[in-house]
Amino acid sequence: MRTITNHMPTAELQALDAAHHMHPFTTNAQLGKKGARIITRAKGVFLTDSDGHEIIDGMAGLWCVNVGYGRDSMAEAAARQIRELPYYNTFFQTSHVPAIALAARIAELAPGDLNHVFFASSGSEANETNIRLVRHYWALKGQPERSVIISRMNGYHGSGMGSASLGGMVSMHEQGNLPIPGIVHIGQPHWYAEGGDMTPEEFGLKRARELEEKILEIGADRVGAFIAEPVQGAGGVIIAPDSYWPEIQRIVDKYGILLIADEVITGFGRTGNWFGSQTLNIMPHIMTIAKGLSSGYAPIGGSVVCDEVAAVIGSDEFNHGYTYSGHPVAAAIALENLRIMEEEGVVEHVRDVAHPHLAERWHALGDHPLVGETKLIGMMGSLALTPEKGSRARFAADAGTAGYITRERCFANNVIMRHVYDRMIISPPLVMTTDEIDILIDRATLALDEAYAQLKSEGLLKKAS
């Protein structure tokens, strides 16, 4: 077997990557020609690539490395668990300490009576579980026709057949005959792009009331659940107007349907509380968790379920589960992550230190000629690129052209900031210090300056007519 190491020349690693590695959400033929950026190491909030660049990670990996990279205690927790019990299943009337301890800890942290955890290895898997859980719950209650799940356009709930169907990404539905039957979508509360002449508050109410309209259209006795992210992440960090969530909660309560809060990004401190549902004052029956649960150090996710739903599901055999449900090593890593978060006061750090400083710097970017809007909640933010300040106009060029150019300038300036069409988004590690936030924003500003100059010189600062 040949050994492939960090010390090989970048071009060689890229060639092997192109030859054998199929990347997710990527046009692989195109990337193969250009060559992937290869990340070799990381410490704190900085990544190092194979050319030795030090890059500040404004995305916490993929919204997950909340406690930062290079934590020795996580390595030790993993090593300890691998030596003691690297694997055992939780199917046949057996359990093990890491799964027990992690479920109990999550129940302690979760709001209300969300006291029960069904483990998966990812957010996608957890949402597959949720679909089966909701439908089986209503079947056990003698209402099997209550199988429709309502979700939102431009929501993201994962990449499986069920979870991608829950999601509202048109580009995903176009591939593989999605959505699956019984999943329907309503509009998103994205005022900047879709609010027209309404005020944000009017628009928030309108979009919430689409839920009620949809329930009445389908028939309240056929709707099992509504699923939504407290804050849309992959859709572009879309923060709903203040009028939205109270109205959603009212509608969900009125029709007695289950509310699933997909907390895969917003869980574990991202919004300045342990869960986004607390920040937005909503009370879900089920929460989807993953990503920040282990800070990305191990693949683990789950469904956190309220007492009533758990009792009903528990009255029958639930014919569902994953080989790695509650995997002991992943659970031990997640427990260590939660210990770090508590001991270091990471949620308090977000609330009292990191968010206030980031808010000041992030919203100041609103003065930049390329920026039409800045939004931030806790440590997740977005900014809209604009061809014309003050108008919320779209670019004449294909959606995403300006965003892609800006993302390339971020890469060149050693800062990771992602683009969703023509919105730039950040979701940095929660432990980021104020000095590091300054580095992040200084580099982002340089990238915006360069992108602005490039868009101008290429004649792309034109608005759509």
Ligand SMILES: *Cc1c(COP(=O)(O)O)cnc(C)c1O
């Ligand atoms: C990332 C994400 C998922 C999917 O999680 P995976 O671990 O990638 O399967 C689901 N929901 C939300 C809100 C996400 O951001």
